[in-house]
Amino acid sequence: MNSVQLHSILDNDFYKFTMQHAVIKLFPKAKVRYAFINRGKHQFPAHFADLLRKAVDAMVDLKLSITEKKFLADNCPYLDPTYLDFLQGYQYDPTEVTIEQYESELKVTIEGYWYRTILWEVPLMALISELFYMSQNLIRIDDKEVIRITKSKIESYKSLSLVILEFGTRRRHSYNVQKLVSETLNNFGEANFLGTSNVHLAMLQNKKPSGTHAHEWFMYHASEYGFKVANAMSLENWTNVYQGDLGIALTDTYTTEIFFEQFNKKFSKLFDGVRQDSGDPIAFAVKTIEHYQKMGIDPKSKIIVFSDALNLDKVKVIADFCRGKIKMSFGIGTNFSNDVGLPAMNMVIKLTETKAENNSWEGVVKLSDEKNKHTGTAKMIALAKQVLRIDI
Structure with missing residues (x-):
């Protein structure tokens, strides 16, 4: 073996x-x-x-x-x-x-x-x-079929004029499959493929790696400072370190509802946008747009990065709703890196x-x-x- x-x-x-x-x-x-x-x-x-x-x-x-x-x-x-x-x-x-x-x-x-x-x-x-x-x-499908499926997907996203990221490292079928998928996306995605969260593969493609922070950042702050101020302290510390860079805020560690209560005008203006990782994406988009409007901020100047178990059909529904209301991009994981004819883990x-x-x-x-x-x-x-x- x-x-x-x-x-x-x-x-x-x-x-x-x-x-x-x-x-x-x-x-x-x-x-x-x-x-x-x-x-x-x-x-x-x-x-x-x-x-x-x-x-x-x-x-x-x-x-x-x-x-x-x-x-x-x-x-x-x-x-x-x-x-x-x-x-x-x-x-x-x-x-x-x-x-x-x-x-x-x-x-x-x-x-x-x-x-x-x-x-x-x-x-x-x-x-x-x-x-x-x-x-x-x-046994998975062969490399030619992986390339064919991936090319078909990115061409569909291109036809919808959507920006796509590859987020598939953690549940990939294998390194070889993720590398092949990422190369295919890069070869055929043109400006619609923004890049990958995998730093090694980003380097091979000569693209900037994508990502900001994860749930554990907020979870630790809750244990250090308490649940009530976890979101605010997490965002404050993040901005103190990065001074406006890496400006996509994760919203759902303690529910999006609680997050937006602490996502005040300062944070709402400073962060470029937010990431949706659980729940109903349309309901999330509605909440996000309403939040920015409440803060006196044009939602079209901000972005939502959707990243929850996405596939082409789900992305189409989200894009149809968000288009013209707020900017959007899509971080797609398992559907890219483990669509090889076997059940994904x-x-x-x-x-x-x-x-x-x-x-x-x-x-x-x-x-x-x-x-x-x-x-x-x-x-x-x-x-x-x-x-x-x-x-x-």
């Missing part, structure tokens, strides 16, 4: 590096724990944990090259030279990752300093996904606990706009709902 390994330390989503940069600045002593959540109830074959362990242990050899460092310096000037020096010396520590298997059930946890462990989530999921298909000898790795300096471990929660996407213990979820006065 062939092994699976990563090809670059930059084979990761861009927002992991932007958040790592901010964490080093603001929370260098914070510790965190993450856990693998098997939403799809996938059954893992015998000895899968051993295969994953081998792949994880091999990540210790990944290093930032001089060429990769120059790419980041040239394309991401808001990343401090000191951070790029840090990343050049960074080394994955496989002891931060615990992997266990009980019959067909896989358990993966991560623990350590946040500034270090933040890079594990995406490549771990990519490895789990690729190993899952490989370990069962599941449904899994996440989420922040579960945090430990601020001189504090004890504390559970964290995420209250998505979709009830079945909530994460955290029942007790902490109930507490968050009570404090925020929400009922979903």
